[in-house]
Amino acid sequence: xxxxxxxxxxxxxxxxxxxxxxxxxxxxxxxxxxxxxxxxxxxxxxxxxxxxxxxxxxxxxxxxxxxxxxxxxxxxxxxxxxxxxxxxxxxxxxxxxxxxxxxxxxxxxxxxxxxxxxxxxxxxxxxxxxxxxxxxxxxxxxxxxxxxxxxxxxxxxxxxxxxxxxxxxxxxxxxxxxxxxxxxxxxxxxxxxxxxxxxxxxxxxxxxxxxxxxxxxxxxxxxxxxxxxxxxxxxxxxxxxxxxxxxxxxxxxxxxxxxxxxxxxxxxxxxxxxxxxxxxxxxxxxxxxxxxxxxxxxxxxxxxxxxxxxxxxxxxxxxxxxxxxxxxxxxxxxxxxxxxxxxxxxxxxxxxxxxxxxxxxxxxxxxxxxxxxxxxxxxxxxxxxxxxxxxxxxxxxxxxxxxxxxxxxxxxxxxxxxxxxxxxxxxxxxxxxxxxxxxxxxxxxxxxxxxxxxxxxxxxxxxxxxxxxxxxxxxxxxxxxxxxxxxxxxxxxxxxxxxxxxxxxxxxxxxxxxxxxxxxxxxxxxxxxxxxxxxxxxxxxxxxxxxxxxxxxxxxxxxxxxxxxxxxxxxxxxxxxxxxxxxxxxxxxxxxxxxxxxxxxxxxxxxxxxxxxxxxxxxxxxxxxxxx
Amino acid sequence: xxxxxxxxxxxxxxxxxxxxxxxxxxxxxxxxxxxxxxxxxxxxxxxxxxxxxxxxxxxxxxxxxxxxxxxxxxxxxxxxxxxxxxxxxxxxxxxxxxxxxxxxxxxxxxxxxxxxxxxxxxxxxxxxxxxxxxxxxxxxxxxxxxxxxxxxxxxxxxxxxxxxxxxxxxxxxxxxxxxxxxxxxxxxxxxxxxxxx
Amino acid sequence: xxxxxxxxxxxxxxxxxxxxxxxxxxxxxxxxxxxxxxxxxxxxxxxxxxxxxxxxxxxxxxxxxxxxxxxxxxxxxxxxxxxxxxxxxxxxxxxx
Ligand code: HEM
Ligand SMILES: [Cu+2]
Numbered sequence: 001x002x003x004x005x006x007x008x009x010x011x012x013x014x015x016x017x018x019x020x021x022x023x024x025x026x027x028x029x030x031x032x033x034x035x036x037x038x039x040x041x042x043x044x045x046x047x048x049x050x051x052x053x054x055x056x057x058x059x060x061x062x063x064x065x066x067x068x069x070x071x072x073x074x075x076x077x078x079x080x081x082x083x084x085x086x087x088x089x090x091x092x093x094x095x096x097x098x099x100x101x102x103x104x105x106x107x108x109x110x111x112x113x114x115x116x117x118x119x120x121x122x123x124x125x126x127x128x129x130x131x132x133x134x135x136x137x138x139x140x141x142x143x144x145x146x147x148x149x150x151x152x153x154x155x156x157x158x159x160x161x162x163x164x165x166x167x168x169x170x171x172x173x174x175x176x177x178x179x180x181x182x183x184x185x186x187x188x189x190x191x192x193x194x195x196x197x198x199x200x201x202x203x204x205x206x207x208x209x210x211x212x213x214x215x216x217x218x219x220x221x222x223x224x225x226x227x228x229x230x231x232x233x234x235x236x237x238x239x240x241x242x243x244x245x246x247x248x249x250x251x252x253x254x255x256x257x258x259x260x261x262x263x264x265x266x267x268x269x270x271x272x273x274x275x276x277x278x279x280x281x282x283x284x285x286x287x288x289x290x291x292x293x294x295x296x297x298x299x300x301x302x303x304x305x306x307x308x309x310x311x312x313x314x315x316x317x318x319x320x321x322x323x324x325x326x327x328x329x330x331x332x333x334x335x336x337x338x339x340x341x342x343x344x345x346x347x348x349x350x351x352x353x354x355x356x357x358x359x360x361x362x363x364x365x366x367x368x369x370x371x372x373x374x375x376x377x378x379x380x381x382x383x384x385x386x387x388x389x390x391x392x393x394x395x396x397x398x399x400x401x402x403x404x405x406x407x408x409x410x411x412x413x414x415x416x417x418x419x420x421x422x423x424x425x426x427x428x429x430x431x432x433x434x435x436x437x438x439x440x441x442x443x444x445x446x447x448x449x450x451x452x453x454x455x456x457x458x459x460x461x462x463x464x465x466x467x468x469x470x471x472x473x474x475x476x477x478x479x480x481x482x483x484x485x486x487x488x489x490x491x492x493x494x495x496x497x498x499x500x501x502x503x504x505x506x507x508x509x510x511x512x513x514x515x516x517x518x519x520x521x522x523x524x525x526x527x528x529x530x531x532x533x534x535x536x537x538x539x540x541x542x543x544x545x546x547x548x549x550x551x552x553x554x555x556x557x558x559x560x561x562x563x564x565x566x567x568x569x570x571x572x573x574x575x576x577x578x579x580x581x582x583x584x585x586x587x588x589x590x591x592x593x594x595x596x597x598x599x600x601x602x603x604x605x606x607x608x609x610x611x612x613x614x615x616x617x618x619x620x621x622x623x624x625x626x627x628x
Numbered sequence: 629x630x631x632x633x634x635x636x637x638x639x640x641x642x643x644x645x646x647x648x649x650x651x652x653x654x655x656x657x658x659x660x661x662x663x664x665x666x667x668x669x670x671x672x673x674x675x676x677x678x679x680x681x682x683x684x685x686x687x688x689x690x691x692x693x694x695x696x697x698x699x700x701x702x703x704x705x706x707x708x709x710x711x712x713x714x715x716x717x718x719x720x721x722x723x724x725x726x727x728x729x730x731x732x733x734x735x736x737x738x739x740x741x742x743x744x745x746x747x748x749x750x751x752x753x754x755x756x757x758x759x760x761x762x763x764x765x766x767x768x769x770x771x772x773x774x775x776x777x778x779x780x781x782x783x784x785x786x787x788x789x790x791x792x793x794x795x796x797x798x799x800x801x802x803x804x805x806x807x808x809x810x811x812x813x814x815x816x817x818x819x820x821x822x823x824x825x
Numbered sequence: 826x827x828x829x830x831x832x833x834x835x836x837x838x839x840x841x842x843x844x845x846x847x848x849x850x851x852x853x854x855x856x857x858x859x860x861x862x863x864x865x866x867x868x869x870x871x872x873x874x875x876x877x878x879x880x881x882x883x884x885x886x887x888x889x890x891x892x893x894x895x896x897x898x899x900x901x902x903x904x905x906x907x908x909x910x911x912x913x914x915x916x917x918x919x920x921x
């Protein structure tokens with residue numbers, strides 16, 4: 001453990017529930033994102049288990065068609081917008097400042113606001129189940145289905161809930177971009193930034209430029225439903241929705257996967273004891289994916305009949321985007337190749353990620369071929385594909401990250417035995433659930449059907465899938481138990497348990513409020529590694545004897561008051577972000593029930609928002625700037 | 629750039645200005661997408677008038693005048709910013725107020741225009757053309773209104789002498805936002821009005 | 826290059842000149858639709874005039890010409906990104 005000898009110089013860690021509500025500390029906000037998303041993951045997982053129970057046998061009777069529609073829509077929507085994206089945000093919040101050697105993100109209060117608004121929107125979406133019914137038009141809410149049935153508020157929850165999540169994400173992304181481009185430690189050039197943080201930058205750009213398009217589509221849907229506009233009906237064209245949606249939706253899939261790729265790119269080098277093979281390639285392929293991700297949206301719309309030219313163009317573009325993705329896979333394999341691979345839990349999950357992602361990527365390429373997609377479209381083959389990339393890719397990557405960084409968050413390891421059970425059960429359950437769906441899809445089982453008849457040859461594989469899904473469920477219960485237990489009782493880890501390479505391992509676990517006693521001066525990619533190791537004549541890494549992981553901090557702080565020149569302005573806590581987010585969420589609820597009484601609620605919400613925003617923009621940024 | 633531009637971007641932890649501006653610019657980039665989507669929607673539906681009123685009801689001289697007013701508010705805004713940089717609270721205050729007034733005049737013009745159009749039978753729900761027109765110009769108007777609110781906040785701050793304190797909002801950022809709202813209207817004026825008649 | 830000019834903001838007289846140019850361009854814009862001789866080039870001409878105004882405001886009033894390259898990059902992603910995307914969208918509708 002690192003001792004904070006400079007206690008009186010640096011801000012102390014505040015405690016108590018109020019300190020969490022008013023926190024602007026990026027690490028705490030990251031934690032809150034993570035915990036919220038984990039809870040949502042269990043809810044959405046439960047929804048999936050209901051779906052699987054219903055489909056376990058032909059003519060299932062557990063769910064009505066109506067309930068089924070709500071469950072699969074909410075399952076998809078929640079998993080994507082309330083689980084995977086926010087888990088990404090959790091890691092980004094926690095690690096961007098640590099990776100670039102900063103004390104916080106650029107706008108700590110805006111950061112808190114993003115979180116609270118995300119929480120508000122999450123509560124809003126989930127509350128729909130008891131307030132008139134949950135969204136039931138599929139996660140991509142196609143018009144005209146989504147703009148009909150105005151007597152129900154269900155798709156209004158979709159339109160407003162997703163809108164609020166979008167606003168929260170745009171703000172968070174602007175924040176991250178400003179942080180990375182303007183707050184890096186001295187010497188931390190762009191080509192020295194850890195890959196995870198690079199991917200976070202790409203993700204932020206994708207979000208900031210794609211979410212507004214979605215936002216317009218959502219407004220149009222909302223107006224069509226409530227104010228009789230004709231964007232997708234009458235003289236309007238429902239295809240416009242598909243364009244606006246997928247202009248966001250395809251970049252979104254990279255938003256979901258790139259953070260996981262970044263995490264894996266951090267883990268594999270550490271557990272192979274080698275630098276990442278081809279760091280610039282990994283970075284540039286990530287950027288390339290970002291650009292190309294904007295140019296392929298219409299591959300989701302082949303069956304809408306765009307005409308041969310557009311279909312051919314989008315087909316080719318889609319096949320091309322597999323190239324940078326493939327580059328990354330080779331880089332990961334190249335990193336492991338010849339390395340001293342340690343099969344610790346983070347590494348196991350990372351290898352799981354790479355393998356499953358390859359399978360999902362390959363079935364993805366089969367969609368890019370137009371005629372083949374005509375066959376697969378809207379079948380279970382697609383369901384299999386996107387679960388391989390989102391779950392096999394995204395979720396495996398995030399779980400790997402959780403095992404990797406849990407010691408940094410809490411100072412303790414996650415239990416290894418439970419972790420192994422989690423890994424093997426999850427891997428088994430995952431493949432049992434989703435591999436059969438390829439077969440079901442090719443045998444013609446359509447997605448989004450709430451029951452199927454006997455004798456279609458779909459019984460067996462559906463049963464397998466249901467069994468598999470419960471195995472996944474068990475594996476995650478183990479994970480949850482592990483998280484809860486190890487937080488207090490895990491083996492102590494110390495500051496640098498994995499012999500890490502990046503700056504977050506150079507500080508204590510958990511990190512102090514201000515992150516770095518002294519802002520590091522960076523000289524290399526993997527700077528922390530180079531501080532610990534020199535290279536001998538044969539190019540092997542030799543540990544420098546006088547330096548041990550993490551103790552750098554100790555030797556530094558051991559000194560004296562020499563840090564006084566660096567007076568730390570930590571941003572002061574504020575409850576205004578919560579007020580503003582509450583206000584906007586209230587406006588959202590009002591809009592859902594507008595016109596009518598909803599206007600009153602929206603009006604009240606506006607007042608609360610103004611209170612929050614004015615208080616926020618007029619209060620001083622840091623405590624010690626009181627000079628009224 | 630000549631003498632080997634330093635690879636080390638040393639950044640002053642107390643100077644938040646460039647950080648804020650970076651965020652503002654990327655936010656404005658994001659707003660381009662927002663307005664771009666609505667402009668594209670309008671272009672798609674420019675002829676979908678469902679036999680109701682179309683672009684022929686536009687009053688180009690009137691809109692030209694209000695466009696010109698908004699355009700000139702950019703001048704007053706930049707003069708406010710200039711005074712702000714010179715730490716001249718009085719001039720800042722005057723130009724801020726002028727900008728807010730011009731913005732309000734523009735908004736009043738828009739309200740008048742909308743009322744006229746509704747009387748002529750063009751509403752949100754008459755046709756896809758109407759929906760797209762009102763959505764685009766309406767969201768722009770909302771941006772102007774928020775801008776006016778921010779200008780008035782700055783105006784208010786200028787009296788208590790807190791204008792130059794380091795706060796979440798300052799004249800420069802408000803200015804960037806305001807100019808952006810203006811350039812969006814430059815495009816809307818051309819695409820929605822001039823090109824359709 | 827531009828980095829070095831950072832902070833060297835234009836003076837108020839420049840602002841007035843730019844405003845004058847904006848006013849003149851606007852006057853031309855308003856005149857163009859009524860001059861039938863210009864009908865064949867009306868569309869590109871009006872777009873070009875709008876672009877002149879757009880970049881005059883961005884460059885001078887918003888100081889982008891005098892600022893860090895970073896800001897320009899961030900903003901131009903949006904400005905120039907939105908065009909190809911929606912041109913393709915409108916093309917698939919045969920609406921251009
Ligand atoms: C416990 C694990 C999971 C199981 C058993 C499961 C099961 C399913 C099933 C059976 C469907 C198809 C419903 C239908 O088309 O009728 C589905 C849809 C979907 N799932 Fe999952 N899923 C799981 C985890 C995930 C995860 C982790 C994600 C994303 C990160 C995800 C994202 C989606 C999406 C986006 C849809 C499409 C919803 C729609 O059609 O609108 N699922 N899931
Ligand atoms: Cu796609």
